[in-house]
Amino acid sequence: MKILMTGGAGYLGSILTPTLLAQSHEVTVLDNFYFHPNSLLDCCQYEKFQVVRGDCREESVVKPLLARADLIIPLAALVGVPLCNTDAIATRTTNQDAVEMLCRMAGKQQRIIIPVTNSGYGIGEKGKFCTEETPLRPISTYGVTKVKAEEAVLARENSISFRLATVFGMSPRMRIDLLVNDFVYRAVHDRAVLVFEGHFKRNYIHVRDVARVFMHGMANFDKMKGRAYNVGLDDANLSKLELCAVIKKYLPKFVFVEAPIGEDPDKRDYIVSNARLAGTGFKPEWSLDRGIQELIKGFTILRNSIYSNI
Ligand SMILES: NC(=O)c1ccc[n+]([C@@H]2O[C@H](COP(=O)([O-])OP(=O)(O)OC[C@H]3O[C@@H](n4cnc5c(N)ncnc54)[C@H](O)[C@@H]3O)[C@@H](O)[C@H]2O)c1
Numbered sequence: 001m002k003i004l005m006t007g008g009a010g011y012l013g014s015i016l017t018p019t020l021l022a023q024s025h026e027v028t029v030l031d032n033f034y035f036h037p038n039s040l041l042d043c044c045q046y047e048k049f050q051v052v053r054g055d056c057r058e059e060s061v062v063k064p065l066l067a068r069a070d071l072i073i074p075l076a077a078l079v080g081v082p083l084c085n086t087d088a089i090a091t092r093t094t095n096q097d098a099v100e101m102l103c104r105m106a107g108k109q110q111r112i113i114i115p116v117t118n119s120g121y122g123i124g125e126k127g128k129f130c131t132e133e134t135p136l137r138p139i140s141t142y143g144v145t146k147v148k149a150e151e152a153v154l155a156r157e158n159s160i161s162f163r164l165a166t167v168f169g170m171s172p173r174m175r176i177d178l179l180v181n182d183f184v185y186r187a188v189h190d191r192a193v194l195v196f197e198g199h200f201k202r203n204y205i206h207v208r209d210v211a212r213v214f215m216h217g218m219a220n221f222d223k224m225k226g227r228a229y230n231v232g233l234d235d236a237n238l239s240k241l242e243l244c245a246v247i248k249k250y251l252p253k254f255v256f257v258e259a260p261i262g263e264d265p266d267k268r269d270y271i272v273s274n275a276r277l278a279g280t281g282f283k284p285e286w287s288l289d290r291g292i293q294e295l296i297k298g299f300t301i302l303r304n305s306i307y308s309n310i
Pocket residue numbers: 006007008009010011012013030031032033034035054055056057074075076077078079094115116117118146163164165166167168173175178
């Protein structure tokens with residue numbers, strides 16, 4: 001397939017792009033390289049890889065790229081509540097308006113697969129699994145714009161939305177602001193974490209399983225189109241304190257303490273059912289344990305220490 005991926009240099013895109021190229025798809029990445037990453041350098045060897053430095057909000061940039069695409073994967077976004085809170089206008093124009101523009105400009109036959117966040121489920125009902133039928137009630141600008149983007153995509157034909165759990169795992173464009181990655185990073189380098197809202201439950205999915213779910217959506221498109229799917233690990237609907245306990249299995253000196261030091265701006269406390277996706281034949285390959293062991297190796301290599309002698 002000929003694929004146009006916006007934001008392909010990011011955390012998810014820099015795993016998904018080489019995965020698609022290795023399967024002989026033609027991939028054009030449009031990214032403004034906001035984080036100055038070198039994440040796609042290894043993709044340049046592929047003849048079927050094209051890269052455009054530009055803004056996904058610019059119609060004149062997107063239009064000619066869109067004309068050639070069978071499938072569009074809009075990843076470009078300001079991701080996460082703290083970043084979105086620094087610039088509400090950039091958040092809305094990138095996360096929502098640019099996706100709505102893609103939907104207006106794409107032909108009916110062109111396919112779209114978009115990832116959104118399941119943080120829109122907000123505070124779940126105790127002990128009750130959120131399904132795709134559970135109302136989305138996002139609170140933050142990040143959550144609201146992602147829900148609006150999903151609405152625009154699912155209002156057209158030939159689209160799939162994946163509602164991702166909190167993603168974890170190593171990627172060439174690494175993010176240590178994601179919960180599991182953050183806790184493992186601190187466990188490796190600080191040996192301690194102060195946890196707020198420790199009993200709030202979240203769910204998780206490995207970045208390579210996210211790449212796999214996109215491939216699964218492409219392979220089963222006709223069967224899956226027109227719907228949203230929760231994407232997470234069934235056996236990892238865990239509270240933050242339970243997550244810390246899993247990390248401690250691999251780093252026994254890790255200490256975690258609960259403290260009233262903050263609150264989640266999206267009030268995420270929910271358990272999620274992934275049954276709809278499982279019903280299409282998808283099975284994740286990366287458990288939380290396997291991902292944590294991968295992250296420990298990764299953070300042995302990476303550390304943020306530009307102003308320190310060690
Ligand atoms: N990582 C997660 O846990 C998670 C969970 C749910 C959904 N998602 C969604 O997946 C997508 C990718 O997330 P990620 O974790 O890879 O984030 P990321 O921040 O690593 O990547 C986003 C990419 O978009 C690019 N970008 C930003 N603004 C742009 C613009 N105006 N024009 C062109 N490119 C632009 C950035 O340069 C970056 O490469 C996002 O849509 C996000 O909402 C991620």
